[in-house]
Amino acid sequence: MNSSNSSLNALVKDQSKNLIEIHNLKKIYQLGKTTVEALRGVDFSVAEGEFTVVLGPSGSGKTTLLNIIGCLDRASSGSYLLDGEDVSNRDFNDLAEVRNYKIGFIFQNFNLIPVLNVIENIEFPCLVRKEQESRAQLRERVRALCAEVGLERFMKHKPDELSGGQRQRVAIARALITQPRLVLADEPTANLDSNTSDQILELMQRLNRDHATTFLFATHDPRVMDLARRTVRIKDGMVVAN
Amino acid sequence: MSPLFSMSFRNLTRNRRRTLLALGAVVVGLCALTLLRGFVNAVRQAQLAATLYGTTGMLQIHHKGYVKNVLSNPLDLAFEDSLQLRKTILSTAHVLALSPRLQFSGSLSATEPLSSNPQELANSEPKTTFLSANAVDPELDRKVMPQLYEWVIAGQVFTNASDSAFVVHRDIAGPLGIDDISQNLAQPKEQWPVLLAPDKEGALSGDALQISGLLGSAVPTDKRLALAPLKTIQRLLKMENQITEYVVRLDDVVHAEIVQTELTSRLGDKFEVSRWDELAPFIKDLLSNVDKIFGYITAVFLLVIMLGIVNSMFMNVMERVREIGTMMALGIRRGYILSLFVLEGAFLGALGALLGLSVGVLIVFVASRIGIRIPAPGSTIKFVLHPFVTQKFLFDSFVFTTCGAAFVSLWPAFRASRLRPVEALSAV
Numbered sequence: 001m002n003s004s005n006s007s008l009n010a011l012v013k014d015q016s017k018n019l020i021e022i023h024n025l026k027k028i029y030q031l032g033k034t035t036v037e038a039l040r041g042v043d044f045s046v047a048e049g050e051f052t053v054v055l056g057p058s059g060s061g062k063t064t065l066l067n068i069i070g071c072l073d074r075a076s077s078g079s080y081l082l083d084g085e086d087v088s089n090r091d092f093n094d095l096a097e098v099r100n101y102k103i104g105f106i107f108q109n110f111n112l113i114p115v116l117n118v119i120e121n122i123e124f125p126c127l128v129r130k131e132q133e134s135r136a137q138l139r140e141r142v143r144a145l146c147a148e149v150g151l152e153r154f155m156k157h158k159p160d161e162l163s164g165g166q167r168q169r170v171a172i173a174r175a176l177i178t179q180p181r182l183v184l185a186d187e188p189t190a191n192l193d194s195n196t197s198d199q200i201l202e203l204m205q206r207l208n209r210d211h212a213t214t215f216l217f218a219t220h221d222p223r224v225m226d227l228a229r230r231t232v233r234i235k236d237g238m239v240v241a242n
Numbered sequence: 243m244s245p246l247f248s249m250s251f252r253n254l255t256r257n258r259r260r261t262l263l264a265l266g267a268v269v270v271g272l273c274a275l276t277l278l279r280g281f282v283n284a285v286r287q288a289q290l291a292a293t294l295y296g297t298t299g300m301l302q303i304h305h306k307g308y309v310k311n312v313l314s315n316p317l318d319l320a321f322e323d324s325l326q327l328r329k330t331i332l333s334t335a336h337v338l339a340l341s342p343r344l345q346f347s348g349s350l351s352a353t354e355p356l357s358s359n360p361q362e363l364a365n366s367e368p369k370t371t372f373l374s375a376n377a378v379d380p381e382l383d384r385k386v387m388p389q390l391y392e393w394v395i396a397g398q399v400f401t402n403a404s405d406s407a408f409v410v411h412r413d414i415a416g417p418l419g420i421d422d423i424s425q426n427l428a429q430p431k432e433q434w435p436v437l438l439a440p441d442k443e444g445a446l447s448g449d450a451l452q453i454s455g456l457l458g459s460a461v462p463t464d465k466r467l468a469l470a471p472l473k474t475i476q477r478l479l480k481m482e483n484q485i486t487e488y489v490v491r492l493d494d495v496v497h498a499e500i501v502q503t504e505l506t507s508r509l510g511d512k513f514e515v516s517r518w519d520e521l522a523p524f525i526k527d528l529l530s531n532v533d534k535i536f537g538y539i540t541a542v543f544l545l546v547i548m549l550g551i552v553n554s555m556f557m558n559v560m561e562r563v564r565e566i567g568t569m570m571a572l573g574i575r576r577g578y579i580l581s582l583f584v585l586e587g588a589f590l591g592a593l594g595a596l597l598g599l600s601v602g603v604l605i606v607f608v609a610s611r612i613g614i615r616i617p618a619p620g621s622t623i624k625f626v627l628h629p630f631v632t633q634k635f636l637f638d639s640f641v642f643t644t645c646g647a648a649f650v651s652l653w654p655a656f657r658a659s660r661l662r663p664v665e666a667l668s669a670v
Contacts, residue, residue, distance in 0.1 A: 072571060073664040093575050100573020107667075111568040115252035120245060125572040127245055174572070 018081075019181055019214050020046040020069060025078035027064050027237075038064040040237040041078070046216060048181070051208045053217045053228035061237040062218045063186060069216065070103055070184045071095040083181055100125055104175025104213075106185035106204075110167040112159040112174075118146065119155045122173045145173040149203060165196035169203065176207060182214045189221050201227055246578065250585035254593075257561065261590070264554035268594025268647075269601065271547040272639060275540060276602025280609065280629030282536050286529050288625040290495075296389035298521040299341075299489035300498050303331065303505065306514050308486065309521070316345050317442045320484040321512075331488060334504050336497040341386040342485040344377040344475055348439030350410065350468075352418045371417045373410060375468035377475035379403040386491040390469075393623050397423035397455030400471050407454035408437075408470040415456050423456055437470075441479045449478050458623045547594075547643065548650045555587050555654040566658050567666025576659040583655030584648050591647025595640045606631055 027039040038061045046052050056062040067073040068080060071087055080088045087098055105111075112121050122142045126132065146155050149169040159167055168188060175183050185204070189197035205227055208215045217224055225231060233241035254261045294300050305319040323342045331340050351370040380399050384391055391399055400407040418435055420426050434450040441447055451470070459465060476482050492501055498517045505515045519526040559566075566579055606629045614627040 067664045070571065072667065073662075096570065096573045096575050098573075099571060105568075105571045107568070109564075111564065111571075111667075113249070113565060113568070115249055115256060116245065124245065128572070128574050128578060178573075 018045045019048045021081040023079045025075045028076045049212045051215045052230045054232045056234035060234050066218045102181045104180040104183040106188045108187040108190045110171045125178050149173045185217045265594045267550035269598040271543050272598025273602040280606035280631050284627035284629040293525045298518045300492045301490040302516050303488040320486050323485040336492045339385040339491045341383040341489045345486045350435050352435045371414050373468045374466045375470050377470045377472045379472045386489050393458050394455045395458040403471045403473040405471045407452040409455040410468040412456040413465040447478050551647045552650040555651045559654045559658045563666050563669035570663035579659040580655045584651045587651025588648035592644040595643035
């Protein structure tokens with residue numbers, strides 16, 4: 001209870017600090033002779049600890065925006081500051097390090113590594129780091145996270161032995177094990193039934209509260225919108241409501 | 243510790259059918275290579291043994307100039323078989339035994355028609371055939387050229403150097419009407435064929451000698467070959483205690499060059515020491531060509547195996563594009579992706595090589611125990627081949643296949659590592 005309160009206090013204290021700051025961000029794709037403007041000058045910021053949802057119809061540019069925020073893609077122009085650092089011109093390996101240390105991903109299709117079991121999937125992002133904590137310490141944290149997301153009984157299971165909800169729980173644990181500043185979730189409930197979706201959303205909300213981790217969603221799911229403290233609406237590559 | 247190794251290995255179990263197919267190609271290829279190498283080794287060994295223990299010996303010591311003039315008149319360059327010389331040779335390191343020999347040419351004539359068939363008797367005329375013979379002390383010669391004595395296909399070899407018997411190639415015996423050697427042994431001395439041979443001065447000397455045994459062909463060129471008792475021939479040619487060569491056996495043929503140098507220095511200018519490969523260069527070339535041909539075949543086999551692996555690895559990459567994207571999203575560097583697929587290829591190669599070589603070695607072992615009877619080209623003797631492979635071959639094959647598989651996997655692995663995370667993640 002105490003830890004929950006202190007997290008909330010920290011959240012309130014740092015509310016003014018922006019984790020993500022985007023100015024006039026543009027993304028242009030060249031498809032043969034056609035030029036497609038996926039983002040047309042987006043200005044956008046997310047404060048630390050926020051639980052934000054990016055809304056928009058298909059083709060509106062929300063996935064492109066999330067990819068750029070997740071350092072998976074580069075903008076054609078504009079600036080992007082993540083945790084105060086300009087990451088728009090970093091090379092591949094630098095961006096890999098940024099992703100590994102600062103960003104956690106939750107995908108619509110869970111994207112677990114099939115040959116690794118639950119524990120191995122969760123600890124994987126930590127094992128590819130240059131500087132690693134001790135294996136025992138890491139395993140301890142993995143076990144704690146498994147308990148937190150309700151996977152204690154499935155730690156040795158392979159992804160194909162789990163249900164969709166369980167797989168998404170593994171993906172959430174994997175996103176959080178690196179203690180990232182930001183968790184990006186692209187349609188995290190799209191492949192889940194309503195009950196499981198509710199459980200997953202509740203879990204993410206709890207984690208946001210307990211860990212003070214910033215969550216940014218791209219979704220169509222109205223239940224996610226209901227939970228969001230902030231909604232950013234995007235249309236035709238521009239932010240139309242914030 | 244990074245799960246790179248375990249992930250690479252486990253990835254092989256994902257598409258089992260494809261892995262099994264790729265593995266099958268490596269196993270069959272390596273197994274076939276092992277069998278071929280085993281067979282080639284056995285042929286080489288048999289050919290080399292025939293040369294070293296039946297044809298030239300490991301080293302031969304002659305009077306200076308003998309090898310160049312052997313076709314003119316070898317007896318001119320005979321030398322004395324002295325105890326001192328023998329001691330000098332035998333005291334040299336790596337020398338096991340020596341055999342003094344006197345090489346001579348002559349003709350063999352049947353004085354009486356030897357056949358008992360009345361029809362043949364009526365049509366027969368005295369018959370003569372030419373031969374190129376080695377006069378030997380059988381006791382010493384057996385120690386140096388043991389294989390030669392295994393080529394006696396009928397009858398037996400004379401037991402001492404003073405006997406009045408000799409062994410001829412069956413192609414020499416045929417024209418003389420000798421088909422059944424046991425019948426021939428029972429014939430009285432008057433019916434023995436006469437050996438006529440020119441001595442040093444060119445004067446012909448002759449004596450009746452019994453044909454006690456018949457030789458088969460080990461190589462196509464030895465059909466005029468005969469073995470005669472050394473002392474009997476020395477007496478006939480008026481060359482008491484004279485020989486044309488010592489044939490030397492070493493503990494191992496690999497020491498031939500060292501011993502040649504040592505003996506050349508110890509024996510002085512009067513003598514020349516020749517190695518087997520100088521006396522029979524065509525055998526050396528033949529063995530070297532066999533190795534070259536095996537090398538080409540190996541290269542083709544390995545190329546096919548590597549193509550199989552690279553194809554399988556490309557399929558693996560194509561199948562796992564989204565997974566590669568996921569790993570990149572989790573912060574993996576390009577080098578890690580590259581290593582993952584290279585290791586996967588290496589594991590495939592190593593596993594295939596291990597299985598293929600094991601099966602190959604097992605078959606080679608069984609074939610070696612049974613022995614493969616096969617005639618050499620132009621030979622009437624059937625060699626019994628015992629296939630074998632060396633540890634070096636197994637080690638080299640394993641390392642080459644593993645490293646080769648890793649190397650060819652670099653191509654698909656590089657393609658995988660260059661994927662853009664955002665595109666890889668959106669792959670279907």
